[in-house]
Amino acid sequence: MITVTGATGQLGRHVIDALLARVPASEITAAVRDPAKASDLAAKGIRVVAADYNKPETLAEAFKGTDRLLIISGNEFGQRVEQYERIIAAAKAAGVAFIAYTSIVNADGNPMYLGVDHKVAERLIAASGIPHAFLRNSWYNENYVTSIQGGAAHGAFIGASATGKISSAARKDYAEAAAAVMAGAKAGTFELGGSSAYTLADLAVMIGEATGKPVAFHNVAPAEYAAQLKGYGVPEGMAEALADSDRHAADGWLFTESKDLETLIGRKSTPMVETVRAVLAG
Ligand code: NAP
Numbered sequence: 001m002i003t004v005t006g007a008t009g010q011l012g013r014h015v016i017d018a019l020l021a022r023v024p025a026s027e028i029t030a031a032v033r034d035p036a037k038a039s040d041l042a043a044k045g046i047r048v049v050a051a052d053y054n055k056p057e058t059l060a061e062a063f064k065g066t067d068r069l070l071i072i073s074g075n076e077f078g079q080r081v082e083q084y085e086r087i088i089a090a091a092k093a094a095g096v097a098f099i100a101y102t103s104i105v106n107a108d109g110n111p112m113y114l115g116v117d118h119k120v121a122e123r124l125i126a127a128s129g130i131p132h133a134f135l136r137n138s139w140y141n142e143n144y145v146t147s148i149q150g151g152a153a154h155g156a157f158i159g160a161s162a163t164g165k166i167s168s169a170a171r172k173d174y175a176e177a178a179a180a181v182m183a184g185a186k187a188g189t190f191e192l193g194g195s196s197a198y199t200l201a202d203l204a205v206m207i208g209e210a211t212g213k214p215v216a217f218h219n220v221a222p223a224e225y226a227a228q229l230k231g232y233g234v235p236e237g238m239a240e241a242l243a244d245s246d247r248h249a250a251d252g253w254l255f256t257e258s259k260d261l262e263t264l265i266g267r268k269s270t271p272m273v274e275t276v277r278a279v280l281a282g
Contacts, residue, residue: 001065002182003029005051005087006072008037010142011102014175015070015182016041022183031062053083059090066091068098070182071125073118077237080117088124098185099130100178105138105167105193110253113244131187135178138193138254139168141275144203148279151207156216159200160225160246165255166200167193170270177264191258195268206276222247 002019006012007030019028030041031051038048051062053074063069069091074080091099103118104110110119125132151157169192177192198206204217220228226243230236245254261269 001027001029001047002068002070003031003063003066004070004072004182005031005053006033006074007041008032008034009072011171011175011178012072014172015072015178016046018172018176018179019182020044020046022179029062029066031059053087054079056086056090059087060093063090063094063096066094066096068182068185069096069100070178071099071101071121073102073121077117077241081120084117084121084124088128088130091130092128096130098132098187099125099128100133100135100181101125102174102178103134103136105136105191105256106253107134107136110248112248112253113241131185133181133187134189135174135181136189136191137174138256139166139249140174141168141170141194141270141272143168144272144275145279147200147203148207148276151204151215151217152211152213152280155213156218157200157204157207158218158220158225158228160220160222160243161200161249161254162219163199163201164246164250164252165197166249167197167254167256168272169194169261170275173261173265173269177261180264186264190260190264191256192261192264193254193256193258194270194272195259195262196271197255198272203272203276206273207280210273210276210280 025045029047030038032038033052035048035050042048049062050058052058104115147157200217204215208215222243226239229239
């Protein structure tokens with residue numbers, strides 16, 4: 001049995017689709033915070049169980065009979081380390097034989113605030129003694145939906161990653177890689193990034209070519225970027241985290257030359273320009 005946590009999230013749903021292409025539905029468990037959101041998955045023959053990272057009793061029950069567990073990192077900042085401790089303890093108790101975890105690219109040295117919990121999670125999993133895979137995902141192409149829409153509407157967008165190259169790929173690319181690792185129980189550390197990298201100035205050109213109007217990228221200081229994001233209604237913690245990520249992206253921490261993603265999915269990743277066109281097509 002392959003169990004996927006966070007299966008009702010955006011990445012999780014793609015992972016389930018990619019797994020269905022590889023294994024029968026009866027061999028997949030969707031371990032989700034709210035089973036009511038997974039009725040469509042149950043209708044496909046997937047076992048749906050409650051698994052709230054904050055409720056250890058649900059985890060113990062959810063992981064019974066699980067051979068391989070994909071832990072999709074959560075998004076409740078400040079609580080994630082305790083959540084990972086609970087998840088890994090429950091996995092050990094259930095006799096899980098293989099764990100994969102969605103981490104961050106270049107996790108060994110990545111100084112991003114968002115990377116801190118990922119490093120702890122990797123350490124906890126390694127210490128568990130359970131054979132494992134670290135899926136070190138770079139950025140999603142989809143992280144730039146707002147920049148693409150804003151750039152198209154106003155002729156400009158802002159960021160703080162300067163000339164840093166971003167090796168992003170589409171969520172569904174990372175999901176396919178996760179499914180390949182889960183179906184094959186492939187242990188290892190995978191640095192997962194897009195087949196081609198770009199700067200935000202390059203992204204501005206892509207948006208301009210798609211709209212037929214010039215689009216500019218304005219690089220601003222991280223503090224100013226955080227302030228602007230807050231002004232647009234982004235919650236303070238997230239605004240600071242995004243500005244911090246851009247600051248370190250400027251130094252190349254979201255860039256990788258690794259071909260692990262291509263190797264796992266057997267094709268090139270989705271180019272950013274394709275995501276730009278899809279976003280603008282609505
Ligand atoms: P997402 O759509 O926000 O999905 C997060 C998933 O985590 C959801 O399924 C959510 O459950 C689940 N979750 C959160 N707290 C939980 C809890 N206490 N118990 C059980 N489940 C919980 O994010 P995504 O786009 O799929 O990305 C997956 C993860 O990658 C994120 O959570 C984050 O750690 C990371 N991430 C990476 C990037 C990147 O660019 N590489 C960008 C954003 C996020 P519900 O379905 O019930 O909400």
